[in-house]
Amino acid sequence: MAINAETFFLDDRAGGTLQHRIKRFVVDGVLSGRFQPGERMPSSRALANRLGVSRITVTLAYTDLVADDYLTSRGRSGYFVSDTAPAAPSFPMEDLRDTTEIDWSRFLAHRPEPPDAVTRPSDWQSYPFPFIYGQADPTLFDSQNWRLCALQALGQKDFDALTSDQYERDDPLLVDFIRRHILPRRGIKAAPEEILITMGAQNALWLAAQLLLTQRRTAVVENPGYPGLRDILAQTRCHTAHVDVDAEGLNPDRLPETLDVLFATVSHQCPTNATMPVERRRALLERAARDGFLIVEDDYEFELTFERSPSPSLKSMDDAGAVIHVGSFSKSLFPGLRLGYLVAARPFVAEARRLRGTVLRHPPGLVQRTAANFLSLGHYDAQINRMRGAFQRRRKLMQTAIAEHGLMPAGDMTSGGSCFWMCAPDHVDTADLARRLYARGVVIEPGAAFFQDPAQGRPFYRLAYSSIASARIPKGIEIIADTIRQLD
Amino acid sequence: MAINAETFFLDDRAGGTLQHRIKRFVVDGVLSGRFQPGERMPSSRALANRLGVSRITVTLAYTDLVADDYLTSRGRSGYFVSDTAPAAPSFPMEDLRDTTEIDWSRFLAHRPEPPDAVTRPSDWQSYPFPFIYGQADPTLFDSQNWRLCALQALGQKDFDALTSDQYERDDPLLVDFIRRHILPRRGIKAAPEEILITMGAQNALWLAAQLLLTQRRTAVVENPGYPGLRDILAQTRCHTAHVDVDAEGLNPDRLPETLDVLFATVSHQCPTNATMPVERRRALLERAARDGFLIVEDDYEFELTFERSPSPSLKSMDDAGAVIHVGSFSKSLFPGLRLGYLVAARPFVAEARRLRGTVLRHPPGLVQRTAANFLSLGHYDAQINRMRGAFQRRRKLMQTAIAEHGLMPAGDMTSGGSCFWMCAPDHVDTADLARRLYARGVVIEPGAAFFQDPAQGRPFYRLAYSSIASARIPKGIEIIADTIRQLD
Structure with missing residues (x-):
């Protein structure tokens, strides 16, 4: 040009x-x-x-x-x-500016240290055996209909409205669909004013943490638990207590005496896949009412239940309004969309809306409307069914290969989802295992990042089947088993 | 369905x-x-x-x-x-949940009070005379080519990559275009690692404030200044000093003895439109070097300069790397897009990227790529030219009508932009004037929200011509003049 x-x-x-x-x-x-x-x-x-x-x-x-x-x-x-002009060096602007005059450590010194992130190669798509979690599988996504829905949102009729600055409002069509068709699947009845659209679940969890936590407050998280929460909580500088989970998820009896906010993955514990039984849920809500704490429920992947009906969400049992329910379209549509939502009592949603407004105003209007079109034309249901079918097939292949090669599951293998929580023999450090597997074209997620004490996570690893083709599964599992054997 | x-x-x-x-x-x-x-x-x-x-x-x-x-x-x-089923009440879910059991004031009590926002009717599009600022004008936007660019981004080739979770990365095509074609117009040379894509300028300003300010630090803002900044600074609980601007914008001699971060609109003061002369810019950078503070430059609307070439940005004169430059596509493309960027030294951009990752991961990939396509196909330049032409015509009509009806400009009327900063007679409260004008179909923005002390802003108001058709301008100005006369 x-x-x-x-x-x-x-x-x-x-x-x-x-x-x-x-x-x-x-x-x-x-x-x-x-x-x-x-x-x-x-x-x-x-x-x-x-x-x-x-x-x-x-x-x-x-x-x-x-x-x-x-x-x-x-x-x-x-x-x-000129086509033969003197060439630019490979990092062209590297030397053009000297920024050493500013003592950045002085200005940025109060930032907490970055916690360990899950090690994931950013070019995972080029690995033949990507047992990677939380990424899109383009072979399952109905991109044809998504394109049509995007075109509809881009049509002159919608376009004028969607290109405006919406200040703090959300797309009413998307809110309406969530309210009438998604939340009821989780047993939740909510008014439009109780729903806020967010930039993925990450953003919803961040908003909740920012609004509810300070240096003088205590958050409780599950151990092992969702690693993304650590960065979010570190920013609030709150006290954080870790509660070990068991085969039934979080045990309310193990909660500390005083806490302000509990972050929990109730229907589907991250990363163990445990489903909390109804009795524990009741006990949890009773504790919350008695001790006056709030619960942020990260209801991820509820769509991906195979062998039994999804249990209703904790929020559906929450008569007191103490639960902040977080949902996401990252799994059911695609993660690059950055769309999620939170459902909570009006005073909380009003504050969260205001905070979101200050941070970023609102998720882009065209993105919200495209999703609303896709959902309301029924493509969402078709999409979920297609994913369930494919994941169930992959899951069976995984289970067979895991049994055949003698790998050890460490979590619930019946409650669906898109991954297994696994355990290597005691002498294996899965961070080391992961590095060796990368060299053989296999991506797994080592367990350390999920634990309060990374050493606890040493033998664990997560194997997801949401982005790997069925045909690659047996060979991938075989390579993992072979690599573990070599570490003997 | x-x-x-x-x-x-x-x-x-x-x-x-x-x-x-x-x-x-x-x-x-x-x-x-x-x-x-x-x-x-x-x-x-x-x-x-x-x-x-x-x-x-x-x-x-x-x-x-x-x-x-x-x-x-x-x-x-x-x-x-049934089509004749008993009807839902108008606020259907209102009574279904009782959330009064939670003492929300306890949980949300530490939030600062909401400052006064600029009063703007959310249905401004239905007003015949919308002198509203910062909204899209669908008659000027090339939605046809935007649609084609969106389709290209939605094509199978790009789609697979764009739907993935990008963790903290930006679209390299968009970064490259900004680096090679937009920043040079502001006299800025930057490496890709010195650029971060944000959810509009709002998000860039928020990130800068979060990273640089604490309870123990002092921010300086312009008075009058951008109202959105107040909420952003309130969240950091920093000390805020207000410095009055004059016809040449901010005067470096009036800065307080100690400060940590200065937020300034240098090329185009918000809301007075004053352009800071080069001597003052030099003095400002010298003060920053001497006293060790940083400057966040909100370089909004640089594209809309008519009567003279745009002056280079403050960042272009910044050899020390003390300036954090903030730009936006809200004016040149459309605000609902929620795309902007910041340009700063590497250590700062790395931290800002990490913080953005925690808050929302990244702006949606499809939105970034659509914008990159639109820009790189040259539509951006055509768009800017079309807007400049239209705004210049509207501006002339505004000036003529303002002179004819004896309205008083309060700011620079030569430096372009998309609005005039105006002053009503002393006895007029422009908040009251705005309410009266809404009833007559005219939207103006009262001045109070721009000032540290809202009472200072009482006689001022902002008149934008970015969303009003040329043909409506004379009548709109006439109604404003007539309404002011009625207040005599």
Whole structure:
């Protein structure tokens, strides 16, 4: 494309003739990679106007640059960056600015240290055996209908409304669908004012933590639990207590005496997949009422239940309004969409809306409307059914291969979802195992990141089947078993 | 659409026969607005399976509901919600949950009070004379090409990559375009690692404030200044000092002795439109170096300069790396897009990326890629030119009408932008004026929200021409003048 004359600013401080300064600007543009081979330079007239110099000055600078092979002249078409121009170094701007004058540690010093993240190669798509969790599987997503829904949202009728700044409001069509068709599946009845659209579940959990926690408050999280929560809680600088989960998830009897907010994955514990029985749920809500704490329920993956009906959410049993329910479209649609929601009492939703407004105003209108169209045309149900079918097949293959190769499950294998929680022999450090497996094209998630004390997670790992093709599963499991054997 | 059997949960606690509980669930669904007239009920077989009851139980419940006109039977097509079913009340779920058991003031008490927001009717599009600021004008936006670019991003080739969870990364195509084609217009050279994509400028300002400010630090803001900043700063609980601006924007000599972060609108002061002269900019950067503070430059609307070339940004003069530059596509594309960026030194961008990751991961991939396509195909330049042309025409009409009706400008009328900063006679309270004008179909923005002390803003108001058709301008200004006269 053409280089716009408006991008030209001559540096008054550098000295030299105007012609030299123009030359220097072009050379710098080429060497820094801003101007790329084949791009057309501004006409001498346009650049002369822009810079307030004579055309001849520009032409002389250009002629010089042709002589140095920065530019080529194509007669009446004008001047272009030469295809053989001196090349930009690979990190082009690296040396152009010196920012060492600022003591950034002074300004950024109060930030908490980054906790260990789950190790995941960012190019996981190029691995033949990606047992990676939480990513989209393009072979299962109905991108054809998504495209049609996006086009509908882009149509003139909707477009005008959706391109406006919505201040703090959400798309009423999306809220309505969630209220009438998604929440009822979780046993939840909610008014529109009790629902807030968020940038994925991550954003919903973050909003809840920000509103409810301070340095003087205590949060309780599950151990092992969702690693993303740690960063979120660290930002609030609250006290955090970890409660070990068992085969029935969190045990209300093990909660500390005083707490303000409990973060729980009730229907489907992350990462063990345990489902909390109804009696424990009742006990949990009674404790919350008695001791005056709130519960943030991360209701992820409820759609992916196979062998039995999904149990209703904790929120559906919450007569007191103490539960903040968090849902997401990252699994059922795709994670790059960044759409989720929270459902809670009005005073909380009003504050969360205000905070979201300050942080980012609102999730993009076109994204909300595209999702609303997709959902309301029934593609969501079809999508869930397709995913359930595929995941169930993959799950069977996983179970067979896991049994055949003698790998050890560490969590519930009956409650659905998109992954298994596994345990390696005692002498195996799964961080080390994961590194060895990457080299053999297999992606697994080591367990350390899920535990309060990373050492506790040493033998554990997570094996997801949401992004791996069925045909690859037996071989992938075989490689894992083989690699573990080599560590004997 | 059809009502899914999975949305049925019978309340075990409520008692009654199964048939009665099914009936009650349907009645509740209709009265609460979750089930709408014409929607098809699950088949008796599907619902019986779902609930683990016999088909006859479901059929008997349905038959009863037909008798009560909640449902109608259409023979073999099944049962539907009756078109004449008892109507849902207008706020349907209002009484279904009692959340008064939670003392929300205890949990939310530490939140700062909401500051006054600019009063803007949310249905401004239905006003004939919307002198409203910061909204899209659909007549100027090239929605046709935007649609094509969205389709391209939705194509199978891009789609697979864009639907994944990008963890903390941005779309490299968008970053590259900003780096090579947008920042150079502001005189800024930056490496990709010095750029972060944000959810609009709002999100960029929020990230900067969160990273740099604490209870023990001092922020300086312009008075009058951007109202959105107040909420952002309130969240950090920092000390805030207000510095009055004059016809040349912020005066560096008036800065307090100690400060940590200055928020400034340098090229185009918000709301007065003043452009800071180069000498003041130099002085500002020298003060920053000497006193060790950082400057967050909100470079909004730089594209909309008419009568002279845009002055380079403060960031372009920043050799020390003390400036955090914030830009936005809200004006040049549309605000509902929620896309902006920040440019700063690497250590800052790395921390901002991490914080953004915790809050929301990343702006949606499809939105980033659509914008990247639109920009790189040259539509952005065409768009800017079209907006400049239209705004310049509107601006002339505004100036003529303002002069003709004797309205008083209070700010710079030469530096472009999309609005004028105006002053009413002393006895007029523009909040009152705005209310009267709403009743006559005219939207203006009263000045109070822009000032530290709202009383200072009493006579001021902002008149934008970014969303009003040229033909409406003379009449709109006439109504404003007439309404002011009535207040004499």
